[in-house]
Amino acid sequence: MKDIYTEETYQLLTELIQNKCVNPPGDEMKSIKTIEKFLKKKNISCKVFESAENRGNLVAVIPGTVKEASGLIFGPSHIDVVPVTKPDDWKENPFGGVMKDGYIWGRGALDMLFIVASQVQAFALLSQEKFKPKGDLVLFIVADEETGGAWGADWMIKNHSNELSVNNRKMFAVTEAGGVQINKNKFAIINGEKGATWLKLKFQGTPGHGSAPYSSDNAVHKVSKAALYLTDYCDNRMPIRTTYVSHLVKGLGMNFILRSFITNRKLLPIILKILRKKDPEISKVLHSLSRMTISPNIIQGGTKTNIIASEASLELDIRTLPGQDDDYVVFHVKKALKELADEVAIEKAETKEGIASMGTASPVESDFVTAMQNAIRKDFPEANLVPLIASGATDGRFLRNINVDTYGFSLFDPDTPMNEVVSLGHGVNERISKKTVELSLKVYYNLAKEFL
Ligand SMILES: [Zn+2]
Numbered sequence: 001m002k003d004i005y006t007e008e009t010y011q012l013l014t015e016l017i018q019n020k021c022v023n024p025p026g027d028e029m030k031s032i033k034t035i036e037k038f039l040k041k042k043n044i045s046c047k048v049f050e051s052a053e054n055r056g057n058l059v060a061v062i063p064g065t066v067k068e069a070s071g072l073i074f075g076p077s078h079i080d081v082v083p084v085t086k087p088d089d090w091k092e093n094p095f096g097g098v099m100k101d102g103y104i105w106g107r108g109a110l111d112m113l114f115i116v117a118s119q120v121q122a123f124a125l126l127s128q129e130k131f132k133p134k135g136d137l138v139l140f141i142v143a144d145e146e147t148g149g150a151w152g153a154d155w156m157i158k159n160h161s162n163e164l165s166v167n168n169r170k171m172f173a174v175t176e177a178g179g180v181q182i183n184k185n186k187f188a189i190i191n192g193e194k195g196a197t198w199l200k201l202k203f204q205g206t207p208g209h210g211s212a213p214y215s216s217d218n219a220v221h222k223v224s225k226a227a228l229y230l231t232d233y234c235d236n237r238m239p240i241r242t243t244y245v246s247h248l249v250k251g252l253g254m255n256f257i258l259r260s261f262i263t264n265r266k267l268l269p270i271i272l273k274i275l276r277k278k279d280p281e282i283s284k285v286l287h288s289l290s291r292m293t294i295s296p297n298i299i300q301g302g303t304k305t306n307i308i309a310s311e312a313s314l315e316l317d318i319r320t321l322p323g324q325d326d327d328y329v330v331f332h333v334k335k336a337l338k339e340l341a342d343e344v345a346i347e348k349a350e351t352k353e354g355i356a357s358m359g360t361a362s363p364v365e366s367d368f369v370t371a372m373q374n375a376i377r378k379d380f381p382e383a384n385l386v387p388l389i390a391s392g393a394t395d396g397r398f399l400r401n402i403n404v405d406t407y408g409f410s411l412f413d414p415d416t417p418m419n420e421v422v423s424l425g426h427g428v429n430e431r432i433s434k435k436t437v438e439l440s441l442k443v444y445y446n447l448a449k450e451f452l
Contacts, residue, residue, distance in 0.1 A: 001445070005125060006438045010104060012038055013117035013437060014097030016079060017106035021143075023080035025054075026151070028143035031079040032056030035120055035141060044127045046139070049160060051151040055143045059156075059163045062127055064135040064452070070367070071165055072133075072451055073173035073404065074119035074444060075140030076153040076395040081108030082146050082426050089428045103431040111425040112176040114432040115410050115440065116141060122444035133452030136165045140173075145395050153395035157402060164404075172368040173399050174447065177390055177408030179440070180421050183252055185382040189372065190408030191247075192361025193390040193397060194288070195320040197329050198349040201226060202313045203301075203340070210306035219312035220301045226314055226340055227296040233336030234294045235272075235287075240265045241321055244289040244389045247364050251386030262286065288391055292320045292332065315349050319391060322359035357393050360400035362407060371451035372409060375443050379411070411439040 012034070019030040032048055035058055039046050046060035064071055084094045084107050092098040092105040099105075104114070123139040131137075144152035156163075165171065178190040203226070205219030246263040254262070261267045268290060275283035287293070294316055301312025318329055334341040363369075364387040376383040396406040412421065413435035424430045 001438065001442050005121060006434075006441060009117050009121040009437055009441050010099065010434060012120060013104055013109065013113055013432075014099065014106075016113045016117060017097035017104070017108055018095060019079075020095045020107075021080045022083050022107070023144060023146045026080045026143055026147075027054045028079050028152075029054045029056035032058050032141065032143075035079075035116075038120060039124060042124050042128055044124055047163065049156065051143065051155040051159075055151040057143055057152060057156050058139070058141040059160070060123060060127075060139040061163075061165070062123075062131065062133055062137040064133050064137075064169070066134040068169065069134035069452070070170045070172060071135035071138065072368075072448055073138045073140050073164060073171055073399070074123055075138075075173065076142045076145075076156075076175055076399065077112060077116045077119055077140065078142050078145030078152060078176075078395060079108075079113065079116055080143055080146050080152070081111070081113070086428060091429055092431075094430070099434070102435065103433050104437070105429070105431040107430055109432040110421070110430050114437050115176055118410070118437055118441040119444050121441055122448065125445060126448055131448070131452075133448065135169055135452055136171075137448055137452055138164055138171075140164060142395060149395050149398060153398045157398050161402060171399075171404045172366075172451070173396070173404050173406040174372075174409050174444070175396050175406060176394055176410070178388070179408075179410040180412045180416060180418055181414045182386060182418060185380060186252055186384055186386045187376060187380075187409075187411070188388050189369070189385045190390045190396075191364050191387045192244075192322055192400070193359060193393055195322070195324065195357045195359035196393060197318045197320060197326070199316045199318060199329070199333065200313055200347045200349040201316065201333075201337075202311070202345040202347065203343060205308060205310045205312070207310040208308040210308055213308060216308045218308050220309040222340055222343070223299055223301055223312035223314045226337055226344070227299060229338060229340070230294045230296050230316065230333070230336045233332070234291070236269065237336070238291045238294075238332065240268055240290050242268070242290060244321070244361075245286055247387040248285070248289060251384065253384075288319065289389060292318065292324050292329065294318050294333070294336070320359050322361040322389070324359065357397055359389070360397045361389060362400060362405035366405065368405060368407070368451060372407070372447055374450045375446035376411060378446050379439060379442065380414070409443075410436070411443040412436050413439060
């Protein structure tokens, strides 16, 4: 890749950071204009869609030459970013787009403006060199991912899915998350995500004087019991599914014996108990990949210290595996509650980020995944992909719901520590290494050539 192309990508990324498309309110049209201008300069046309005032989305297409061939979407890639809560804690101006020490600094640099910039540039290069893909190559830039996608990916798919040519041919998409090396030459590819449901459980009691508590009907007792029941059920009795765990351990190249232990539904709980002390991080991952999880996180109840509580509530953060629906959730919550199941009232809690969603997953093996692997091997000849289900939601779910197989991948500098990626997204001192931008630009460019 010529230096000038990577330099232009850094420049574009810097501008996107400086545009400060903080959501809410988003005002993403600013960055859409930046991208439109970037493409125009290279004589590439695109279409802009305004979903609400100042909320911009963009699509550009290189049409495929073979009618039945599969197509590739760069995106959905979002240009909005989350707010900066403590600007004084930052070493650099969070909206300066400062280039320093081999990094580009700023809110959104990692989540996910570096991907936007490298996908736009990869698309532009292919377009300028008159690349003739067999299936369509689509650039798909969206607003509003950080508050749920209603004015971004979701709106585009509801109103303009024909622009993505999803009705005509089989499409594959590459978007954010993934690409970090989790072990030597083992790169994570995100092939799906867990769903999220937030529930509020309400319990009633009988009010009475706090000085005579013997055998009282106390709502606080019930809610505390419920929290313990739910956690115990989640760890020890929740049905275990080993599909996603087995993708992980296979990808990691674990030895056969360890692999067969971990992917055995009866043995996994024992392994988790051992790992909890030895390697708490991996035990968390295996636990959440193997089941629907329930985390009781807000408890409220009672009104006065000397009155027996007549009302109490418990809020649950529930994360489902692909295919587990609302009925599945309620069935297991009630089963976990044992004798309390008869008296609980279950409500959907407010999801501030609007993330209530079903889990989704795309196949771990396909021509697309092979093409991705080949693209990575141009820089890392020994590389292998490790399919993972993410615990959080992205715009990828909207595409999976219309049958577009969607994967999270960008190519991280192998020197990037995993915890850096986890802590910097949405965090203080968010930044991306220039090496990662360069590698990602190359990998998207090569992916299109390999696959199309
Ligand atoms: Zn993101």
